[in-house]
Every structure is written in structure tokens, then in C-alpha cells.
Amino acid sequence: MCAALTIRPVSALLESLGIELPVVQAGMGGGLAGHELAVAVAEAGGLGTIGTLPPRGLARELRAARAATRRPIAVNLIQPLVGRSHREVARDADVVVTHWGRPRRRAGGVWIHQCGSLAEARAAHAAGADAVIAQGVEAGGHTRAALPARELFERVRAALPDTYPVLLAGGIADAADVRAALEAGAAAAVLGTRFLMTEESGAHPGYKTRLVAGRETLLTDLFGFGWPAPHRVLPNAATRRWLRPDGRTPRAIRALNRISGPLGRLPLPGSPPAQRAGFPILTPYSVTVGRPDSQLEAGALYAGETVARIGDVAPAGELTRALAR
Numbered sequence: 122m123c124a125a126l127t128i129r130p131v132s133a134l135l136e137s138l139g140i141e142l143p144v145v146q147a148g149m150g151g152g153l154a155g156h157e158l159a160v161a162v163a164e165a166g167g168l169g170t171i172g173t174l175p176p177r178g179l180a181r182e183l184r185a186a187r188a189a190t191r192r193p194i195a196v197n198l199i200q201p202l203v204g205r206s207h208r209e210v211a212r213d214a215d216v217v218v219t220h221w222g223r224p225r226r227r228a229g230g231v232w233i234h235q236c237g238s239l240a241e242a243r244a245a246h247a248a249g250a251d252a253v254i255a256q257g258v259e260a261g262g263h264t265r266a267a268l269p270a271r272e273l274f275e276r277v278r279a280a281l282p283d284t285y286p287v288l289l290a291g292g293i294a295d296a297a298d299v300r301a302a303l304e305a306g307a308a309a310a311v312l313g314t315r316f317l318m319t320e321e322s323g324a325h326p327g328y329k330t331r332l333v334a335g336r337e338t339l340l341t342d343l344f345g346f347g348w349p350a351p352h353r354v355l356p357n358a359a360t361r362r363w364l365r366p367d368g369r370t371p372r373a374i375r376a377l378n379r380i381s382g383p384l385g386r387l388p389l390p391g392s393p394p395a396q397r398a399g400f401p402i403l404t405p406y407s408v409t410v411g412r413p414d415s416q417l418e419a420g421a422l423y424a425g426e427t428v429a430r431i432g433d434v435a436p437a438g439e440l441t442r443a444l445a446r
């Protein structure tokens with residue numbers, strides 16, 4: 122019996138790429154979303170995305186994805202952290218999803234820009250983006266949004282031409298959420314936290330355990346050394362040690378993060394240095410497989426608000442299909 126399986130139609134843009142399901146796995150940087158995750162999503166019919174990495178790592182992941190699937194693959198570029206070599210690698214992707222910074226086409230192919238405000242969405246549209254993602258404040262990882270995803274989405278949808286594709290990111294965890302996003306007019310649903318909690322994501326096993334148990338997240342700028350930008354994380358020893366009772370980052374750390382901003386433009390190290398929860402240099406590096414267990418308390422455990430509603434680590438292919446039912 123397959124009566125329960127209702128595959129929703131995808132937008133013309135995704136259809137032109139050969140994507141069957143309106144489900145986009147967000148690029149999650151630093152090794153959280155590598156080729157295993159992107160390929161599993163792509164093979165299931167969604168759009169899989171490789172997250173930002175140093176150029177050689179990004180090229181390796183894209184090659185591995187190409188070897189494993191003939192389906193379209195996206196690459197995510199966090200603009201303040203990437204240079205020309207990243208853009209050269211991104212030329213081999215089917216889709217480039219940019220985030221942060223002035224919206225600019227970074228390579229050929231389809232270009233989607235992830236936005237945190239109506240002004241940013243308008244700028245991306247004017248700069249020639251093929252689509253925008255409206256990212257809400259409930260999203261995991263870095264966000265410049267002040268509004269919940271649905272509210273921002275509605276403003277962006279109303280301001281841009283009817284046929285222009287607007288995707289929705291933030292707060293989407295299950296098939297009912299995907300359906301609601303599509304019914305609101307989204308060209309597709311973009312999910313980060315849900316795909317972080319899969320067998321194929323590159324999150325450290327202890328990070329996955331904490332995600333499954335996680336109920337609460339914090340929007341902070343604590344882990345901003347080299348990239349002083351707001352992000353949503355699970356609490357850990359570093360947040361308990363440094364965040365003030367009102368949740369704010371101490372002024373000295375904010376100043377250090379601000380001054381260190383230009384360091385973010387230097388080439389990313391292949392294997393990031395370990396940091397300590399009690400030492401106020403707190404970088405945005407992800408806590409991936411193979412990093413020391415100590416980083417579970419000292420590093421940024423990115424997660425969106427949906428973590429409170431997700432209680433498992435799922436296989437990404439099955440999950441992609443289930444999200445589109």
C-alpha cells in the first residue's frame with residue numbers, strides 16, 4: 122500500500138534541476154554537511170548541500186558526491202569566510218547557496234541567497250539571484266534574522282514577483298511543517314537541524330546525543346572569534362561560563378570577537394585548534410566527528426529551536442522521503 126505517499130510538486134526552479142521533492146538540506150559548514158549527507162538527500166529526491174570547508178576539502182567533498190550520485194548537488198558559501206579558490210570549486214556545483222554579506226553571484230549555475238531580512242531578499246533579487254531563502258530567527262547556526270521564519274517569509278513573498286521562488290528556512294522539523302511551508306507559498310522547505318540529526322551528518326557522536334536530549338537553545342554571539350555574527354546553539358560549559366545572567370556576551374569578549382573579524386578572511390585551517398571552555402577565545406568551528414570530546418563543552422553546538430521536537434537520529438534518505446509525505 123502506498124496510498125499514504127503523497128509526493129508534493131516542486132517549484133519550476135527545482136524541477137528544472139531534476140529535484141523531485143521540495144526538501145532542501147541546508148549546507149552546514151566545517152564538516153557537518155559533507156558528501157555522505159548531501160548524497161543521501163539527493164538520492165532520495167531532495168536537494169543535498171555540502172557546507173563551507175577550506176577549498177581543498179570542499180573540492181574533495183564535491184568530487185566524492187559526484188562519484189556517488191548523478192543527482193544535482195549544491196555547495197554553500199558563507200561569503201565572509203570564502204575566497205576565490207572556493208568560488209572556483211563552486212563552479213562545479215549545480216547550485217550555489219550563499220549566506221551572509223552583500224548578495225553576489227559567486228559562480229555559474231543556479232544561485233540561491235539565504236536572507237535574514239526583507240531588505241536582504243530585495244538586494245539578492247536585484248543582484249540576480251535565481252531564488253532566495255527566507256531564514257527565520259528560530260534557525261540553527263548563524264542567522265541575521267530578527268523575525269520568525271513564517272513572518273519574514275510572508276513579507277518577502279509579498280514584496281517579490283509572484284513567480285520568483287522563495288524558500289523557507291527555520292523551524293521545520295517534520296512533514297506537517299513542510300506541508301505548511303508549501304501551503305504558505307514556499308518553493309521548498311530548507312532544513313538544517315533536522316538533517317544535522319541524521320546518521321550521515323558529520324556531527325560528533327556526543328553532539329548528536331546532546332541534540333537528541335536538547336530542549337533549549339540560545340541565540341548568542343559568544344562563539345564569534347574571527348566571525349562576529351549571531352548564532353543559535355545548545356547550552357554547554359562555555360555558555361554557562363561566559364554568558365551573563367541576562368544572556369548577553371561579556372563586553373570584553375564581544376570586543377575581542379569584533380577585533381578578530383578580519384581573521385575570518387584568512388584561509389580556514391584544515392583541522393581547527395581545540396579551544397577551552399574557560400578561555401575567552403571562542404571560535405565558530407563546528408564540533409565534528411574526530412574532534413576531541415572536550416569540544417562538546419568548549420565549542421559551538423549549533424542547533425535550531427526544532428531540536429526540542431526532534432527525538433532521534435534518522436537515516437537521511439528515509440527522512441527526506443518522509444518529509445515530503
Ligand SMILES: Cc1cc2nc3c(=O)[nH]c(=O)nc-3n(C[C@H](O)[C@H](O)[C@H](O)COP(=O)(O)O)c2cc1C
Nearest residue numbers: 147149150220260261262291292312313314423425
Ligand atoms: C548545525 C548548523 C550549521 C549551519 N551552518 C550553516 C552554514 O554553514 N551556512 C549556512 O548558510 N547556513 C547554515 N546553517 C543555517 C541553515 O542554512 C538553515 O538556515 C537553518 O538550519 C534552518 O533552520 P533549522 O535549523 O530550524 O532547520 C546552519 C544550521 C545548523 C543547524
